[in-house]
Structures are given as structure tokens and as C-alpha cells.
Amino acid sequence: MDVLDQLGAVRERKLSRRRFAKGLLAAGVAMTTMPLPARRAMAAEGDQATYFTWGGYDIPELFKPYQAKNGALPNFAIFGGSEEALTKMRGGFVVDVSHPCNQSMPRWVQTGLFQPIDTSRVSNWGDVIPELVDLPGNDAEGGKVWMAPFDWGQxxxxxxxxxxxxxxxxxxxxxxxxxxxxxxxxxxxxxxxxxxxxxxxxxxxxxxxxxxxxxxxxxxxxxxxxxxxxxxxxxxxxxxxxxxxxxxxxxxxxxxxxxxxxxxxxxxxxxxxxxxxTWVCGVMIHKDAPNLDRAYDVIDSLLSVETGHFMINDWGYGHSNRKSFDAFDEETLAGLGLSTQPVEILQAGxxxxxxxxxxxxxxxxxxxxxxxxx
The missing domain is CATH 3.40.190.10 (Periplasmic binding protein-like II)
Known part of the structure; x- marks a missing residue:
């Protein structure tokens, strides 16, 4: 597949932007920007959840469990920074779930735009590393949380x-x-x-x-x-x-x-x-999420072991599911700057x-x- 064919595949979402970039690197091609059209939210088949996230997280590798259950990927809307995302939602942009990081989460909660997460609806919650949940301001009434931790790193x-x-x-x-x-x-x-x-x-x-x-x-x-x-x-x-x-x-x-x-x-x-x-990022649910059941499917997919394997192996990020680390030995994790004990990494920075x-x-x-x- 040549470069023009690959660009077409990216536009049709048959090929992720990151895999496209890898192909260019392997071919020795350098570019300064991806020539893709601006977009508000990517359309998916049927009435799918909308995930508002950082560029690069809108890829199929993170949503295989979601796609298997719902027959399609979520819709995606992209932001370049958490302040940009919050400003847009304050202006009336309604999504199902969004992707802030720990230093932003308490401010997001204070806007009243988000609902607590009922962890009993997240099948992978029992495997989430507790230290990543116990962040300042992340406790909601009734044992619920505001943000489900997903990725962490440096x-x-x-x-x-x-x-x-x-x-x-x-x-x-x-x-x-x-x-x-x-x-x-x-x-x-x-x-x-x-x-x-x-x-x-x-x-x-x-x-x-x-x-x-x-x-x-x-x-x-x-x-x-x-x-x-x-x-x-x-x-x-x-x-x-x-x-x-x-x-x-x-x-x-x-x-x-x-x-x-x-x-x-x-x-x-x-x-x-x-x-x-060092930082921890995660997922929050909009208070007016139009597809609440599928919002929880997004969270479950992001917290799955399958997604965790990809995050660790392909991106070198830490993942919130402790079982995601089972496939990697300590030497490999150390080479990625990671550990099965995230507190060691977070406190070291x-x-x-x-x-x-x-x-x-x-x-x-x-x-x-x-x-x-x-």
C-alpha cells in the first residue's frame, strides 16, 4: 500500500494515524503534519458513545472489547489540551465520556458537568490498581468515583x-x-x-x-x-x-x-x-451523557487487559489494570520506565x-x- 492509499485508509478509519506514522518512519519518510481534514466527531455505525479525548487515542486498538460488544467503534472528538476540552463542554458540547488527567479532574468536577461513576457497572474495576484511584478529589458519594484511571506515565x-x-x-x-x-x-x-x-x-x-x-x-x-x-x-x-x-x-x-x-x-x-x-489520566462521564450504557462500555474497554497490553507494549505507558502487566517481565518494564508498582514511578518524579x-x-x-x- 503506497502513501496515498494509506492516507485514504486513515480517512476511512481502516488504518490508525499511529500505524500510518509507523509506516512512514519505516519507509524513511518525514512529514511535519498529517494532512487530514479537521473534524468535530468521527461518525461510527449506529448510536455509539462519543469519546472526547487527546489526539492519538482515537484508535481501534483501545476499543476491541467495545467493538466486539457493540458492533462498531465509538464516535471520537479530539482535543489538544484539557483546558480546551473543558471550555468546549462548558460551551454546550455534550459527549458521553472524556479524558482528563489528575491535576485537572477536581476542576472538572466543580463545573457540575459530570456524574459519578458507578464502579459496580465496570466489569474490570476489581483489577484496577487502588493507588491510581485514590487521587485528591476522586471520591464521590456512595463509594463512587469521578474519574476511572486509565493511563499513567511521564x-x-x-x-x-x-x-x-x-x-x-x-x-x-x-x-x-x-x-x-x-x-x-x-x-x-x-x-x-x-x-x-x-x-x-x-x-x-x-x-x-x-x-x-x-x-x-x-x-x-x-x-x-x-x-x-x-x-x-x-x-x-x-x-x-x-x-x-x-x-x-x-x-x-x-x-x-x-x-x-x-x-x-x-x-x-x-x-x-x-x-x-509524572501524571495519571482517566475517564469521566458527562452528566447528560446521551448513551450512558455505552459510556460504561467505553470505560470497560479502556480498562481491559487487552487494551493494557497494547498501551504497555506499543506506547510504553502504564495502565490501570494490574493484570495488564502479567505478560511483561520486570526487565522489560524497567526498560520502558515502568513498574508493576506505579507509586514507585510516580513518586520518583x-x-x-x-x-x-x-x-x-x-x-x-x-x-x-x-x-x-x-
Missing amino acids: TSVTYRTDLFELEGEETWDMLWDARYAGQLGSLASGGDAWWCGAIKAGVDFDDIDSEEAFEKIAAVMREQRPLIRVYTDDTTTLEQALAAGEMVASMTWNSSAVLLQAEGVPVKFAKPKEGAL HFQQPQTQEWETRMNELFEQIKAGF
């Missing part, structure tokens, strides 16, 4: 070991290295980049909402701005640029390094001496903490100004 620096000359230990300073001006990349969302800037600036996450913290983080982000080739939350763009050698290092999630390594690109997912950024809506708004506005050169 944000760090993926770098070309053959192109980036490492001086000493791996460090966040790598993304501030003036030697590589114009050859560095970053995730565009403040939900990742601002927090990584806090680590670089030496700001304790307990004090990240202080005026002094804002000034320190803004200063390092402005210092970094002229060095960055691209800010994007399209991880395919970052991966392609690293594979082509257009960039030598970028802020990424675990999955980018795992994908590139699988295709023979000499990259490493850094373990910064200051610690990586800097775990994001919930902030107020006022903080989130100010942070995003300031970061957007910095990216624009102000």
Missing part, C-alpha cells in the same frame, strides 16, 4: 543519542541548550510544558501557584522560546522531526520514544537528574497537583503570550 526529554552531545547527566537543561537552537521541540500545552518549566526553574509543586513561582517559570520559558523549532501537541509531528534529524531533542511522553526505538531510530527517553513530570481555575487560566494565558514571543 513527560520527559526524548533525544537523538547520535546527534545530541550529552554533557554529564541527563537533565531538563537539554531543552535549554543554546547549541541546538532551532533543533528543539516542545509539547504545546501548558499542562505539560509549564510544569516542566517549573522543574527546570527549581519551583516546588507545592508552591507553583505563588507569584514568585509564576515569575521564575515565565523567565525560563521566555529563555527557551527562541530555541524551540516547534510547539505542538501532535506527537506525530515531534516524532517525525526527531526521526528525520530535523530536531535533536524534544519534550514528549513515553510513547514517542518507544515508537521511535521500535523503528530503529537512535533515541532515548531521558531520566532527568531533577526528575521527570514530580507528580502534578490540582490547581484552581484561576491559576489554570492565568498559566495558559501567560504561556500563550510567551509562545507568541511576548
Whole structure:
């Protein structure tokens, strides 16, 4: 199948965007963006649940149990950051389930737009790792929870070991290295980049909402701005640029390094001496979910062992179902930066903490100004 045929398959949802990207990497083709039309929600057969999620999570590999039960994939709507998603839902966009992360979840709850999850309706709930459920603000009345944890992992620096000359230990300073001006990349969302800037600036996450913290983080982000080739939350763009050698290092999630390594690109997912950024993401149900039964089917599918195997093996992410780890030995997990004990990984880094809506708004506005050169 040539590239044009593959593009057609992606548009018809016969081929995932990630598998398409892998094919290009294997063929040595680099691109800066996926030439796909903008979309609001992908149509599925019949009256299916709508899943509002990050780009890249709209793939069949995560929904085999759902598809087997319902005869089709869910509908998908895509966002680039959790604040964008929440703003859209506040504006009246109704979905069945959405995909926030731990630092955003309490703010989402406070909007009144979501309903507690009845865990008795989730067949895989008994296998969910308890520490991933016991997050600040995740307890609802009657033993229910607001967010079903799904994936967890790290944000760090993926770098070309053959192109980036490492001086000493791996460090966040790598993304501030003036030697590589114009050859560095970053995730565009403040939900990742601002927090990584806090680590670089030496700001304790307990004090990240202080005026002094804002000034320190803004200063390092402005210092970094002229060095960055691209800010994007399209991880395919970052991966392609690293594979082509257009960039030598970028802020990424675990999955980018795992994908590139699988295709023979000499990259490493850094373990910064200051610690990586760590997070847990999950699924919440909209209070007006039009397909509630199938909303629970989405959750069950995402929490399944089958989905967990894919997440760990293909993306290098941690999964919330403890049984998902049974197929992997400790050496393999360690090589992915994972463990059957997620607390070990989360506590080894800097775990994001919930902030107020006022903080989130100010942070995003300031970061957007910095990216624009102000």
C-alpha cells in the first residue's frame, strides 16, 4: 500500500494515524503534519458513545472489547489540551465520556458537568490498581468515583543519542541548550510544558501557584522560546522531526520514544537528574451523557487487559489494570520506565497537583503570550 492509499485508509478509519506514522518512519519518510481534514466527531455505525479525548487515542486498538460488544467503534472528538476540552463542554458540547488527567479532574468536577461513576457497572474495576484511584478529589458519594484511571506515565526529554552531545547527566537543561537552537521541540500545552518549566526553574509543586513561582517559570520559558523549532501537541509531528534529524531533542511522553526505538531510530527517553513530570489520566462521564450504557462500555474497554497490553507494549505507558502487566517481565518494564508498582514511578518524579481555575487560566494565558514571543 503506497502513501496515498494509506492516507485514504486513515480517512476511512481502516488504518490508525499511529500505524500510518509507523509506516512512514519505516519507509524513511518525514512529514511535519498529517494532512487530514479537521473534524468535530468521527461518525461510527449506529448510536455509539462519543469519546472526547487527546489526539492519538482515537484508535481501534483501545476499543476491541467495545467493538466486539457493540458492533462498531465509538464516535471520537479530539482535543489538544484539557483546558480546551473543558471550555468546549462548558460551551454546550455534550459527549458521553472524556479524558482528563489528575491535576485537572477536581476542576472538572466543580463545573457540575459530570456524574459519578458507578464502579459496580465496570466489569474490570476489581483489577484496577487502588493507588491510581485514590487521587485528591476522586471520591464521590456512595463509594463512587469521578474519574476511572486509565493511563499513567511521564513527560520527559526524548533525544537523538547520535546527534545530541550529552554533557554529564541527563537533565531538563537539554531543552535549554543554546547549541541546538532551532533543533528543539516542545509539547504545546501548558499542562505539560509549564510544569516542566517549573522543574527546570527549581519551583516546588507545592508552591507553583505563588507569584514568585509564576515569575521564575515565565523567565525560563521566555529563555527557551527562541530555541524551540516547534510547539505542538501532535506527537506525530515531534516524532517525525526527531526521526528525520530535523530536531535533536524534544519534550514528549513515553510513547514517542518507544515508537521511535521500535523503528530503529537512535533515541532515548531521558531520566532527568531533577526528575521527570509524572501524571495519571482517566475517564469521566458527562452528566447528560446521551448513551450512558455505552459510556460504561467505553470505560470497560479502556480498562481491559487487552487494551493494557497494547498501551504497555506499543506506547510504553502504564495502565490501570494490574493484570495488564502479567505478560511483561520486570526487565522489560524497567526498560520502558515502568513498574508493576506505579507509586514507585510516580513518586520518583514530580507528580502534578490540582490547581484552581484561576491559576489554570492565568498559566495558559501567560504561556500563550510567551509562545507568541511576548
